[in-house]
Amino acid sequence: xxxxxxxxxxxxxIKLSKENDTKRLYQIIKxxxxxxxxxxxxxxEKITETFKKSTLKDIPKKExxxxxxxxxxxxYATDPDYKYTKGNNYILSKIGKSAPLTKGNGYxxxxxxxxxxxxxxxxxxxxxxxxxxxxxxxxxxxxxLINEIxxxxxxxxxxxxxxxxxxxxxxxxxxxxxxxxxxxx
Amino acid sequence: MSxxxxxxxxxxxxxxxxxxNKSENPFAHLSSEERSKLADYYHEESMKFNPWFxxxxxxxxxxxxxxxxxxxxxxxxxxxSYSYKKAGEHIKAMEMLNKAVAIDTTNGKTTxxxxxxxxxxxxxxxxxxxxxxxxxxxxxxxxxHKACHGESCLLLKAQAYYQLGEYKKAIETFDSLFTLLKxxxxxxxxxxxxxxxxxxxxxxxxxxxxxxxxxxxxxSMPYSVKAELNFYAGQIYVLKNNTxxxxxxxxxxxxxxxxxxxxxxxxxxxxxxxxxxxxNLEISKL
Numbered sequence: 001x002x003x004x005x006x007x008x009x010x011x012x013x014i015k016l017s018k019e020n021d022t023k024r025l026y027q028i029i030k031x032x033x034x035x036x037x038x039x040x041x042x043x044x045e046k047i048t049e050t051f052k053k054s055t056l057k058d059i060p061k062k063e064x065x066x067x068x069x070x071x072x073x074x075x076y077a078t079d080p081d082y083k084y085t086k087g088n089n090y091i092l093s094k095i096g097k098s099a100p101l102t103k104g105n106g107y108x109x110x111x112x113x114x115x116x117x118x119x120x121x122x123x124x125x126x127x128x129x130x131x132x133x134x135x136x137x138x139x140x141x142x143x144x145l146i147n148e149i150x151x152x153x154x155x156x157x158x159x160x161x162x163x164x165x166x167x168x169x170x171x172x173x174x175x176x177x178x179x180x181x182x183x184x185x
Numbered sequence: 186m187s188x189x190x191x192x193x194x195x196x197x198x199x200x201x202x203x204x205x206n207k208s209e210n211p212f213a214h215l216s217s218e219e220r221s222k223l224a225d226y227y228h229e230e231s232m233k234f235n236p237w238f239x240x241x242x243x244x245x246x247x248x249x250x251x252x253x254x255x256x257x258x259x260x261x262x263x264x265x266s267y268s269y270k271k272a273g274e275h276i277k278a279m280e281m282l283n284k285a286v287a288i289d290t291t292n293g294k295t296t297x298x299x300x301x302x303x304x305x306x307x308x309x310x311x312x313x314x315x316x317x318x319x320x321x322x323x324x325x326x327x328x329x330h331k332a333c334h335g336e337s338c339l340l341l342k343a344q345a346y347y348q349l350g351e352y353k354k355a356i357e358t359f360d361s362l363f364t365l366l367k368x369x370x371x372x373x374x375x376x377x378x379x380x381x382x383x384x385x386x387x388x389x390x391x392x393x394x395x396x397x398x399x400x401x402x403x404x405s406m407p408y409s410v411k412a413e414l415n416f417y418a419g420q421i422y423v424l425k426n427n428t429x430x431x432x433x434x435x436x437x438x439x440x441x442x443x444x445x446x447x448x449x450x451x452x453x454x455x456x457x458x459x460x461x462x463x464x465n466l467e468i469s470k471l
Binding site for chain 2: 071074076080081083085086087088089090107109111126128130132133134168170172174182184185
């Protein structure tokens with residue numbers, strides 16, 4: 001990470017790739033004791049990110065990063081599909097066994113990226129009911145799912161190409177009467 | 186009225202008129218033919234970014250632009266939903282797909298509903314909805330052997346019954362499908378998936394001989410998937426206490442698995458698809 005000043009503006013340069021020198025340039029637009037605001041451009045969009053000083057005691061020991069600053073390849077775009085080598089039933093029995101209960105029926109989709117070193121990060125969550133509308137489930141269950149997915153090790157090898165060194169995948173847990181009953185797709 | 190109040194009213198009018206201009210369709214001034222041409226152009230452009238960038242921003246901008254030009258175009262709406270479904274953004278995907286289905290079925294058409302039935306089964310494992318959608322497809326189209334996104338709708342319905350544990354209904358539905366295939370001079374044995382899940386339904390009903398019959402019949406067919414057939418035949422021989430035959434089938438399943446002669450569907454994991462750890466586990470138990 002480097003920073004530099006140009007025409008009275010401060011810029012931050014962050015290395016994004018483990019394998020090459022790909023960097024992203026951010027302009028610092030606010031900086032004080034508790035807040036850092038950055039702006040950068042993604043295609044035609046101006047994106048502002050604000051960071052507040054954390055009060056958390058537990059800071060992740062290892063930082064996840066993707067291997068190439070590009071849109072990760074989708075799991076289905078590899079040949080064959082990028083699927084967990086032990087299958088959905090294995091994941092279901094491993095993760096579902098000690099999963100906290102919740103209320104209702106629907107789906108919890110956990111998104112994640114697998115980088116070229118088969119590390120998992122960039123988690124995201126989508127929760128919906130049986131009518132495919134937004135819903136919310138027990139946060140402890142979400143936390144459990146993310147923690148357990150982060151521990152999955154048996155991902156297949158991935159043949160990198162010029163544009164893709166990372167994979168985006170998701171696991172969709174089907175909830176019936178508050179319990180995990182199935183895993184899609 | 187004071188100057189202050191007059192100014193407020195003036196600014197409010199300007200604000201509202203600006204807002205309504207913004208929400209107006211930018212293609213409103215075009216004829217329907219011009220809008221249709223423009224939508225086709227945006228659709229073609231979006232396809233240039235398949236399949237790598239189908240979930241990307243640029244693809245979505247083109248898809249949204251096509252739908253701005255022709256807002257009720259069922260095919261473009263359905264295909265725009267793929268971008269979200271494939272990225273796991275299911276709320277948006279289903280919102281678009283349900284809208285496409287509503288427009289399509291109102292017009293007495295079933296293409297979007299056929300795709301929805303397929304998605305309900307394989308992507309969402311929503312078996313009740315699969316059965317409901319297949320029934321509606323057949324009711325609207327009046328075609329019992331209708332295809333749903335490349336597979337027979339009845340095959341989807343039978344699998345949904347199988348997954349719901351309603352094995353007798355699954356078998357009845359497979360039988361209906363086979364009758365329809367025969368009427369079209371198609372050999373039912375050529376439908377690997379139907380015969381495979383028929384065998385699995387008999388297995389679940391504890392009719393091991395019938396299950397084995399259909400598995401072995403499929404093993405002799407040229408286009409069947411052999412690793413799964415051997416694996417489940419092996420499980421039946423375990424239950425019949427024929428360890429030797431069971432071992433032969435599990436080892437064959439392993440060999441064929443490594444040759445990729447196994448279920449391998451894009452996007453989804455098939456029901457009862459096997460993995461190497463399943464085979465190794467069965468062998469270790471012998």
